[in-house]
Amino acid sequence: MEKFSGKIWVLGDDIDTDIIIPTEYLALKTVNDMAPYAFSPLRPELAGQIKEGDIIVAGKNFGCGSSREQAPEIIKALGVKCVIAKSFARIFFRNSINNGLLLIENAQLRDVVSEGDQVTVTLNQSIEHNGNQYEIAALPQNLMDIINAGGLVKAMRKLNGLD
Amino acid sequence: MGATIIEKIIRNNTGKDVKPGDIVTVNVDRVMIHDIFIPFVASKFEEMGFQKLWDPDKVVLIYDHLVPASQVDDTRHFRVGNEFVEKYGMKNIHRADGICHQLMTEAGYVKPGNIVFGTDSHTTTYGCVGAFSSGIGYTEMASILGTGTMWVRVPETIRVNITGTLPKNVMAKDIILKLIGDLGADGATYKALEFAGDTVENMSVASRMSMSNMAIEAGAKCALFTPDEKTAEYCEMTLTDKERDLVGDSDANYCQVINYKAEDFVPVMACPSNVDNVKPISELAGKEIDQVFIGSCTNGRLEDLMAAAEVLKGKKVAPFVKLIVTPASRKIYTQAMENGTMEILAEAGAIITHPSCGLCCGRTGGILTDGEVVVATNNRNFLGRMGTSKVGIYLASPKSAAACAVAGKIVVPE
Numbered sequence: 001m002e003k004f005s006g007k008i009w010v011l012g013d014d015i016d017t018d019i020i021i022p023t024e025y026l027a028l029k030t031v032n033d034m035a036p037y038a039f040s041p042l043r044p045e046l047a048g049q050i051k052e053g054d055i056i057v058a059g060k061n062f063g064c065g066s067s068r069e070q071a072p073e074i075i076k077a078l079g080v081k082c083v084i085a086k087s088f089a090r091i092f093f094r095n096s097i098n099n100g101l102l103l104i105e106n107a108q109l110r111d112v113v114s115e116g117d118q119v120t121v122t123l124n125q126s127i128e129h130n131g132n133q134y135e136i137a138a139l140p141q142n143l144m145d146i147i148n149a150g151g152l153v154k155a156m157r158k159l160n161g162l163d
Numbered sequence: 164m165g166a167t168i169i170e171k172i173i174r175n176n177t178g179k180d181v182k183p184g185d186i187v188t189v190n191v192d193r194v195m196i197h198d199i200f201i202p203f204v205a206s207k208f209e210e211m212g213f214q215k216l217w218d219p220d221k222v223v224l225i226y227d228h229l230v231p232a233s234q235v236d237d238t239r240h241f242r243v244g245n246e247f248v249e250k251y252g253m254k255n256i257h258r259a260d261g262i263c264h265q266l267m268t269e270a271g272y273v274k275p276g277n278i279v280f281g282t283d284s285h286t287t288t289y290g291c292v293g294a295f296s297s298g299i300g301y302t303e304m305a306s307i308l309g310t311g312t313m314w315v316r317v318p319e320t321i322r323v324n325i326t327g328t329l330p331k332n333v334m335a336k337d338i339i340l341k342l343i344g345d346l347g348a349d350g351a352t353y354k355a356l357e358f359a360g361d362t363v364e365n366m367s368v369a370s371r372m373s374m375s376n377m378a379i380e381a382g383a384k385c386a387l388f389t390p391d392e393k394t395a396e397y398c399e400m401t402l403t404d405k406e407r408d409l410v411g412d413s414d415a416n417y418c419q420v421i422n423y424k425a426e427d428f429v430p431v432m433a434c435p436s437n438v439d440n441v442k443p444i445s446e447l448a449g450k451e452i453d454q455v456f457i458g459s460c461t462n463g464r465l466e467d468l469m470a471a472a473e474v475l476k477g478k479k480v481a482p483f484v485k486l487i488v489t490p491a492s493r494k495i496y497t498q499a500m501e502n503g504t505m506e507i508l509a510e511a512g513a514i515i516t517h518p519s520c521g522l523c524c525g526r527t528g529g530i531l532t533d534g535e536v537v538v539a540t541n542n543r544n545f546l547g548r549m550g551t552s553k554v555g556i557y558l559a560s561p562k563s564a565a566a567c568a569v570a571g572k573i574v575v576p577e
Contacts, residue, residue, distance in 0.1 A: 041547035069300030
């Protein structure tokens with residue numbers, strides 16, 4: 001069972017995709033060009049502080065708002081290992097799976113953590129924080145298939161006999 | 164056991180006796196891609212190794228977010244789009260005809276019972292004619308372009324019954340804002356909304372559109388109205404029995420039922436900076452404003468412009484307020500010119516723009532700065548949506564917005 005630990009950044013409820021990446025930066029050429037502006041309406045300094053392997057812990061309805069797929073791509077480009085939230089908005093959820101960004105739903109964790117804490121995730125099983133264990137649900141099989149293929153692009157390349 | 168509208172649409176499409184929670188693969192009737200995402204869709208499509216579109220006639224490309232270009236890089240999106248259209252033999256492209264969600268039904272691309280996906284969250288709009296339509300990202304769009312199929316989880320349904328006659332100063336926008344406030348920004352996540360009752364039966368398709376457009380602001384996957392004679396007229400078609408049967412059955416399984424009396428609605432606004440932060444305008448009255456925006460895929464239709472004109476007729480916009488009006492399509496623009504609406508708006512002091520997404524998505528045509536307040540008829544008031552993160556955006560109906568433009572402050576419309 002895959003297991004990993006990371007330092008956490010804590011955000012609130014209803015973190016919308018305009019906060020994750022404002023529309024004015026969406027015509028920049030690449031996701032890496034956009035990444036420095038991630039979360040800028042809320043915390044302009046955050047994108048520069050996030051390090052490879054960090055974890056975002058947020059409240060309910062993370063990723064609500066527009067269908068912009070740059071939102072999960074940018075979070076992934078910043079090096080974020082996974083997002084743990086009380087709940088996720090549906091388009092953001094699909095986009096994240098399709099791009100191989102791991103999302104974990106947990107109702108309790110957000111209310112007991114502080115920014116900078118360490119958490120340890122055991123995939124499809126549990127999260128550990130300060131010696132306490134929080135259970136997490138396993139993802140449905142059709143979603144695990146996309147993740148195991150390495151995202152939807154790779155799944156389609158396989159379908160077309162390319163990989 | 165009866166079925167909800169969304170269950171019937173998915174059953175008709177798949178031939179399977181589906182229930183909420185089932186994961187099924189549907190055959191897609193139409194897709195919409197807009198200018199912001201076409202470069203990403205095109206590159207993912209080719210990276211996936213597809214050689215041709217599953218059905219070029221089912222694909223619609225619309226330039227609206229970047230029309231006309233406001234930044235030098237914007238034109239690249241048009242170039243990539245035009246190359247894609249040429250290479251894969253597409254015919255359905257609109258380069259300056261209006262906002263995507265208006266054009267999809269206005270130009271006849273969506274019919275009752277269809278399953279439609281678009282690279283924009285407000286794709287829920289086409290539920291106004293009884294279609295299952297929802298927003299997706301560009302990677303999933305690329306896979307549909309190649310396969311013509313998409314997996315969906317059959318959603319639970321929240322039924323919203325509205326009966327009675329609306330007060331004169333209340334519009335469909337007030338109803339949907341009130342519902343979003345009651346449900347919360349995630350109250351309908353993964354779920355379908357279904358509207359019924361004589362109030363919605365008596366509504367125009369345009370009003371139904373304002374409501375289905377904003378369903379995503381409560382997290383909904385889609386928002387459905389039963390197709391009726393008004394739908395048939397709007398879609399220029401005769402309804403089949405199957406289309407008429409897209410009614411939520413009385414013995415269907417609803418996860419939640421909400422009942423409203425039309426007479427109880429009052430004009431409301433969604434206050435900064437969440438769409439579910441909804442308050443009666445009477446509690447906000449007196450707040451000074453800098454700008455008013457009437458337009459967008461939520462409220463840029465002829466009846467919206469006419470409702471604003473009725474308030475503005477013979478009056479002037481307050482001297483320090485900029486009133487920006489953006490019709491949702493070229494067709495609406497022309498109709499509003501022909502019936503005198505534009506003249507009334509212009510004489511009142513409105514700045515009338517070309518049909519586009521412009522100010523609603525904060526790219527062009529009236530961006531605001533720290534400390535400024537705007538009353539707007541579009542669908543989002545998120546931080547930084549129309550300029551800096553210290554702009555106060557209040558979402559309202561066209562009637563309320565027009566009344567505020569004249570008063571120079573937030574007021575309850577008459």
